[in-house]
Amino acid sequence: MAKLKKNRGAGRPAVGLPGMGGMSSGGGMGNLMGQMRKLQEEMEKTQATLADEEVSISVGGGVVTVVATGAQEIRSITIKPEAVNPEDVELLQDMVLAAVNEALQKSKELSEERMGALTGGMGLPPGLGL
Numbered sequence: 001m002a003k004l005k006k007n008r009g010a011g012r013p014a015v016g017l018p019g020m021g022g023m024s025s026g027g028g029m030g031n032l033m034g035q036m037r038k039l040q041e042e043m044e045k046t047q048a049t050l051a052d053e054e055v056s057i058s059v060g061g062g063v064v065t066v067v068a069t070g071a072q073e074i075r076s077i078t079i080k081p082e083a084v085n086p087e088d089v090e091l092l093q094d095m096v097l098a099a100v101n102e103a104l105q106k107s108k109e110l111s112e113e114r115m116g117a118l119t120g121g122m123g124l125p126p127g128l129g130l
Helices: 026-052 086-122
Strands: 054-059 064-069 074-079
Touching: 026 064, 026 086, 054 086, 064 086, 074 086
Parallel strands: none
Antiparallel strands: 054 064, 064 074
């Protein structure tokens, strides 16, 4: 019975990731780390900006309005008095729910658009936070 020897890397070429500029060399790794640090700083700035950006959604002809930030935080909910009908509370609840869900969806899209602009050329999967 023949024994198989495990090759512990002897004779194999250094392998790097495509587009990483030769990660096997020391200079390339330093450059990569600098690029990652810069990307992280830009992402932090973008996240701070998103916390101040707002999306506004109105439903029911403007009867219910929800304002959310780009950081998926609900900033305000406005309900016009004519929407308050004690006989049909369920309709008001449905309008608030619809407006909140749509505002959060638009907020998420805004965030993905802004963050995607930073990571778009890197080939990272969507939603990958660094």
